Amino acid sequence: MPIAIKDAWVKKLAGVTLSDIKLTTFQNRHKQEAYKGKLLFTHVGISGPTVLHMSKEVGELLKYGEVTIALDLFPGVDHTILKSQLQALLIAEINKKIKNVLGKLVPSSLVPVLLRLAAIENETPNHSVRSESRKKLVILFKHTPLSVEKLLGADKAIVSSGGVNLKEVNFKTMESRLVPRLYLVGDMLNIDRPSGGYSLQLCWTTGFVAGEHC
Ligand SMILES: Cc1cc2nc3c(=O)[nH]c(=O)nc-3n(C[C@H](O)[C@H](O)[C@H](O)COP(=O)(O)OP(=O)(O)OC[C@H]3O[C@@H](n4cnc5c(N)ncnc54)[C@H](O)[C@@H]3O)c2cc1C
Structure with a gap:
């Protein structure tokens, strides 16, 4: 969800x-x-x-x-490297404002958010960004x-687990072992999976098998 x-x-x-x-x-x-x-x-x-x-x-x-x-x-970069990247950026663009250059390091939509969370005034020129503020920014980059x-709620959810117990399903036909001529496929089955591709594969393959047998 x-x-x-x-x-x-x-x-x-x-x-x-x-x-x-x-x-x-x-x-x-x-x-x-x-x-x-x-x-x-x-x-x-x-x-x-x-x-x-x-x-x-x-x-x-x-x-x-x-x-x-x-x-x-x-995720792949540690605090020390980020600290030097930020420092290098601020030095390279020393007379510009931080709000106009930070987007070279982080997605530009995040710039105002990060500056606010780090309590850095948007209009601050790069040469005036204090060491304490740079430290706060790097911490925010990582955390x-x-x-x-x-x-x-359930109305916004995408199913990725829960459903009919797999022991109750014949996988050769997808027919219920409890209710004859009831075929169970896709999201109905209790198969725990990550979201993002597997669910479609699941409904297509089980739907195909059921379609061949019902
Ligand atoms: C927004 C969103 C994004 C998704 N993105 C992905 C993705 O990127 N990759 C991925 O793998 N999966 C994704 N999924 C999940 C994937 O779409 C589902 O797992 C898959 O469609 C399930 O197929 P299904 O046939 O089991 O059920 P459904 O596709 O839900 O089909 C059930 C059908 O039964 C019909 N129905 C319901 N009740 C009745 C009734 N009483 N009588 C008759 N018909 C009825 C419904 O109208 C519906 O057509 C996404 C789901 C959502 C909602």
């Missing part, structure tokens, strides 16, 4: 997609699971294949308390916190 996020800034990014990001779940500051992939911001929170895939775990964690998701914009509000 898509995930509703408490932070108001997320809603301003509705429609923006980010590729090659990492999302890590935290509960009571303890790291839980990490997921790499794509992210889609929506008008209530976050969605996209990676989020749909992780939402089951987030739903479980929510039963035990608050959940935070850390967004890492540069922008998203506070989970809830999972969105």
Whole structure:
């Protein structure tokens, strides 16, 4: 299911997609699971294949308390390298304003958000960005916190697990073992799978087998 996020800034990014990001779940500051992939911001929170895939775990964690998701914009790059990349960018464009150059490092739609979260004034010239502010930016590049509000309801969900017990289905024909002439395919079957391609394959193949036998 898509995930509703408490932070108001997320809603301003509705429609923006980010590729090659990492999302890590935290509960009571303890790291839980990490997921790499794509992210889609929506008008209530976050969605996209990676989020749909992780939402089951987030739903479980929510039963035990608050959940935070850390967004890492540069999963393959560590803090030290990012610090020098940021420093090099600010020096190369020393007389420009930070709001006009940060987009060379991060997606431009995120620039105002990151500056606000780092408490850096948009109009600040690059030569005046303090060391403390640069440090905050680098931390945000690797760990922008998203506070989970809830999972969105079943009407917004995409099935990726749950359904009829596989022991009750004859896979040679897709006929129910309990109810003769009832054929079970696709989302009806309890096959746990990541979102993003497998479900279509599942409904096509099981639909084909059922179609051949019913
Ligand atoms: C927004 C969205 C994006 C998705 N993206 C992907 C993706 O990128 N990759 C991927 O693999 N999967 C994706 N999926 C999941 C994939 O579409 C489903 O897993 C797949 O369509 C399931 O096929 P199905 O035949 O089991 O069920 P459905 O496609 O839901 O078909 C069920 C059919 O039964 C009909 N029906 C329901 N009740 C009755 C009734 N009482 N009488 C008669 N007919 C009825 C419905 O109208 C519907 O046509 C996505 C799903 C959504 C909603």
